[in-house]
Amino acid sequence: MKESLEAHGASIGVIERYREHLPVTEATPVVSLSEGSTPLIYSPRLSAMMGRGCRVYLKYEGLNPTGSFKDRGMTVALSKAAESGARLVICASTGNTSAAAAAYAARAGIQCAVFLPSGKIAMGKLAQAFVYGAVVIAIEGNFDQCLKLVREMATEPGISIVNSINPYRLEGQKTAAFEIIDALGDAPHLQVLPVGNAGNTTAYWRGYLEYHRLHRATRLPRMLGFEAAGAAPIYYERVIEHPETAASAIRIGNPASWNMATAAIQESGGAIEIITDEEIFAAQSWLASQEGLFVEPASAASVAGLFKCRSQTACADCPVQKIPDEAIIVCTLTGHGLKDTASVLNDRAKPVPAPADKSAILSILEKTR
Numbered sequence: 001m002k003e004s005l006e007a008h009g010a011s012i013g014v015i016e017r018y019r020e021h022l023p024v025t026e027a028t029p030v031v032s033l034s035e036g037s038t039p040l041i042y043s044p045r046l047s048a049m050m051g052r053g054c055r056v057y058l059k060y061e062g063l064n065p066t067g068s069f070k071d072r073g074m075t076v077a078l079s080k081a082a083e084s085g086a087r088l089v090i091c092a093s094t095g096n097t098s099a100a101a102a103a104y105a106a107r108a109g110i111q112c113a114v115f116l117p118s119g120k121i122a123m124g125k126l127a128q129a130f131v132y133g134a135v136v137i138a139i140e141g142n143f144d145q146c147l148k149l150v151r152e153m154a155t156e157p158g159i160s161i162v163n164s165i166n167p168y169r170l171e172g173q174k175t176a177a178f179e180i181i182d183a184l185g186d187a188p189h190l191q192v193l194p195v196g197n198a199g200n201t202t203a204y205w206r207g208y209l210e211y212h213r214l215h216r217a218t219r220l221p222r223m224l225g226f227e228a229a230g231a232a233p234i235y236y237e238r239v240i241e242h243p244e245t246a247a248s249a250i251r252i253g254n255p256a257s258w259n260m261a262t263a264a265i266q267e268s269g270g271a272i273e274i275i276t277d278e279e280i281f282a283a284q285s286w287l288a289s290q291e292g293l294f295v296e297p298a299s300a301a302s303v304a305g306l307f308k309c310r311s312q313t314a315c316a317d318c319p320v321q322k323i324p325d326e327a328i329i330v331c332t333l334t335g336h337g338l339k340d341t342a343s344v345l346n347d348r349a350k351p352v353p354a355p356a357d358k359s360a361i362l363s364i365l366e367k368t369r
């Protein structure tokens, strides 16, 4: 399959690229949108900021087919759903999982229903669920309540749940760690991620462990995750009944992969820390205006976290303090900024009105310089 696709000039997705590491067989119909192979972008500014000869890379997952890292897991989940003859896939979502589920279900020719917290997901993601043809159900409640409902539906025949409680999702998502090692020639010393359901934290650690076991990497990274301060169950070690953050993707009070992620963090010598919405938006703005990378608010949490840990030299336990000189740091940017334009189109984002006249425009530009 891989050979025949490539022979025809098509890009391959993560299943064809990493088949031997994934739970698929020749009998599995591959449902793919050529996801993965996202760029690992070197950031000279962040590297200089970290100092000590560190090199910082940004894994830009917003460049996946539906604009987030969720596509890596969804290609495996939908392929397995198709293999098992599922007639309906369902998921709860803060937006990106539902966008990916809807797209891959469309590709597979399987019906999809998504359960979304009413009024709490970014418009771009809602548009995606609709345009890919999913049944969109707005639940009066938060993400955690949506997920509880989905879990209750697990017993219905013919229904496949494609939330990250579906083990195939994390299997697919671990391929991001493979790509990072393949690109760098070794694992980074520090892997930084935003944390919502903590599935990605779990999946990256698994990917790093597997490649390390196969001697593709000589070391393992410390895993450093950031929750939004108002939605930080892992950090505070308790379920948050009413999570709040403007980073709607990570507005989660009872993460699905809580235990596995905690184990990953401990094993790696890492940490889960918190970051305020203000710090998240400052990092989002910095990434766009300084690096030319537009990411959604939740995705900026990893870079916001790096800024914070770097300035908090007093925090002795921080993994950032424990990495060696000349360390390699990877920050994953999980989703594209175009998913949530409302988050940046606030009062300060007003176009400058101008007549269609060259000299008037030159004088405006002179003033704004």
Ligand code: AN7
Residues within 6 Å of the ligand: 068, 092, 093, 094, 095, 096, 097, 098, 194, 195, 196, 197, 198, 199, 200, 201, 249, 250, 296, 298, 299, 334, 335
């Ligand atoms: C952009 O789509 O949970 O810690 O339902 O969309 O693996 O959950 C999204 C999560 C980070 C957190 N960045 O990752 C969903 C959902 C973005 C996200 C996360 C999400 P996990």
